[in-house]
Amino acid sequence: MLLPEVGYARPSTVDEAVHVLASHDGARPLAGGQTILNVMKSRAAAPDVLVDLQDLDELRGIELAADGTLVLGAMATYSEVIASAEARARPILGEVCAQIADVQVRNRGTVGGNICSNDPTNHLPPLLVALGTTMTIASSAGERTVPAEEFFVGVYATAAGPGELLTKISIPAGKGDGFAAVTIGKDGTCIVSAAASLDGDAPRVVVGCVHGVPVLVRPDGADEEAVRRAVRGANLEPPSDVHASADYRRHLAEVVAARAVQRARTRRS
Amino acid sequence: MAATAPVGGKTVTVRVNGTTYEREVEARRLLIHFLRDDLDLTGSHVGCDTGNCGACSVLYDGTLVKSCMLLAVQADGASIETVEGLAEGDELNDLQQAFGAHHALQCGYCTPGMLMSATALLREKPHPTEDEIRKGIQGNICRCTGYVNIVEAIKSVGA
Numbered sequence: 001m002l003l004p005e006v007g008y009a010r011p012s013t014v015d016e017a018v019h020v021l022a023s024h025d026g027a028r029p030l031a032g033g034q035t036i037l038n039v040m041k042s043r044a045a046a047p048d049v050l051v052d053l054q055d056l057d058e059l060r061g062i063e064l065a066a067d068g069t070l071v072l073g074a075m076a077t078y079s080e081v082i083a084s085a086e087a088r089a090r091p092i093l094g095e096v097c098a099q100i101a102d103v104q105v106r107n108r109g110t111v112g113g114n115i116c117s118n119d120p121t122n123h124l125p126p127l128l129v130a131l132g133t134t135m136t137i138a139s140s141a142g143e144r145t146v147p148a149e150e151f152f153v154g155v156y157a158t159a160a161g162p163g164e165l166l167t168k169i170s171i172p173a174g175k176g177d178g179f180a181a182v183t184i185g186k187d188g189t190c191i192v193s194a195a196a197s198l199d200g201d202a203p204r205v206v207v208g209c210v211h212g213v214p215v216l217v218r219p220d221g222a223d224e225e226a227v228r229r230a231v232r233g234a235n236l237e238p239p240s241d242v243h244a245s246a247d248y249r250r251h252l253a254e255v256v257a258a259r260a261v262q263r264a265r266t267r268r269s
Numbered sequence: 270m271a272a273t274a275p276v277g278g279k280t281v282t283v284r285v286n287g288t289t290y291e292r293e294v295e296a297r298r299l300l301i302h303f304l305r306d307d308l309d310l311t312g313s314h315v316g317c318d319t320g321n322c323g324a325c326s327v328l329y330d331g332t333l334v335k336s337c338m339l340l341a342v343q344a345d346g347a348s349i350e351t352v353e354g355l356a357e358g359d360e361l362n363d364l365q366q367a368f369g370a371h372h373a374l375q376c377g378y379c380t381p382g383m384l385m386s387a388t389a390l391l392r393e394k395p396h397p398t399e400d401e402i403r404k405g406i407q408g409n410i411c412r413c414t415g416y417v418n419i420v421e422a423i424k425s426v427g428a
């Protein structure tokens with residue numbers, strides 16, 4: 001298919017990239033391209049300039065800091081996370097990346113692109129909120145950090161605004177995590193998803209696909225009834241579509257949240 | 270910063286199946302159209318154009334990708350393998366022959382992509398289990414043969 005006309009830039013440093021992003025109003029980063037090219041094909045959006053991030057080695061690494069924090073470069077692909085020995089410090093990450101789509105999409109799609117597109121059905125936004133992640137965003141004004149809860153601001157919208165680049169995703173140490181989803185076919189798009197982490201003082205449970213941003217709930221216990229009660233108490237107003245009615249999604253939200261917590265409990269013990 | 274000024278197109282140098290090509294392309298040109306229309310390598314097919322069917326799968330610097338989900342300009346400097354590169358001279362390679370022997374194709378539309386996915390899998394795992402084969406071709410849709418014979422063909426090569 002013919003895409004709309006577009007300009008193309010291929011910077012070799014983060015500084016150059018944020019400079020191009022800042023100097024063209026309609027410039028957008030091009031990471032793995034597994035969402036943005038389809039968005040352009042469907043004419044849902046037409047960026048004026050694509051800023052190809054492939055040469056930015058600064059965004060490529062997967063590193064384990066001395067305090068156990070796992071630092072992913074925004075351009076780390078799902079396949080790289082799955083294969084990384086360092087990323088196994090937080091095993092749920094590789095496990096969830098391995099459930100995204102298929103080999104081809106996993107070879108190109110990046111962690112940064114997944115969360116910056118913030119499609120409510122994507123796997124990683126709820127997971128990264130559950131894990132207590134911090135995002136680092138660069139712009140020509142410098143660097144700032146944003147906790148995951150504040151990073152997702154609406155459907156397809158994040159705190160990384162025009163002229164900005166997500167550079168790093170920092171995930172604290174931990175292992176008591178779980179993920180569960182009802183999907184369209186095996187490893188397909190999520191109809192409802194949930195991620196849970198039991199590492200902090202109270203469980204963090206995050207439901208995906210039910211709102212423009214991942215919904216964080218804090219049950220007062222890790223037993224099934226406490227989790228279901230907390231999800232019910234969130235008064236979710238999920239969308240209805242051909243895959244599930246709003247009522248059914250509300251029901252699934254409780255079910256997958258309870259499953260995610262159950263898996264996290266098994267992992268923790 | 271001039272080096273990063275946006276351009277509407279550029280000259281790219283791409284190696285495909287061992288041959289180096291230099292072509293002027295528009296930034297909006299998808300890699301699949303570059304291969305099929307500019308280089309006349311029509312073995313890779315377009316099934317869906319949205320990253321769902323896998324008919325356009327090629328190896329890109331050794332990794333399996335869907336060539337309708339990349340721009341040709343991104344491929345500047347890359348090395349690509351397509352289905353045209355599989356045969357050894359005039360002889361189909363073992364995998365291609367196995368597809369024939371096991372009736373792993375009917376219309377053949379999905380076959381170039383299936384072969385590239387199977388090639389990527391067998392390089393990484395020379396003796397894949399059935400489960401690994403099914404996972405390996407998860408991104409490739411076949412609408413007429415069904416998957417049983419395709420899985421059998423790949424299994425016979427990896428045995």
Ligand SMILES: Cc1cc2nc3c(=O)[nH]c(=O)nc-3n(C[C@H](O)[C@H](O)[C@H](O)COP(=O)(O)OP(=O)(O)OC[C@H]3O[C@@H](n4cnc5c(N)ncnc54)[C@H](O)[C@@H]3O)c2cc1C
Nearest residue numbers: 029031032033034035036109110113114116122123166320
């Ligand atoms: C067939 C198919 C099935 C899929 N199924 C799933 C699925 O089940 N679950 C799932 O989670 N995903 C799925 N995806 C989407 C896939 O995971 C994408 O790779 C992902 O959503 C986007 O990542 P990307 O690297 O390809 O980003 P791109 O498409 O390159 O970019 C996406 C958006 O993020 C912006 N962006 C990218 N990187 C940055 C950055 N560092 N800083 C600021 N902005 C940035 C871009 O400008 C763009 O707006 C599927 C895709 C396909 C083609």
Ligand code: FES
Nearest residue numbers: 316317318323337
């Ligand atoms: S044509 Fe590329 S995946 Fe279908």
Ligand code: FES
Nearest residue numbers: 375377379411412
């Ligand atoms: S052989 Fe016809 S689609 Fe697979």
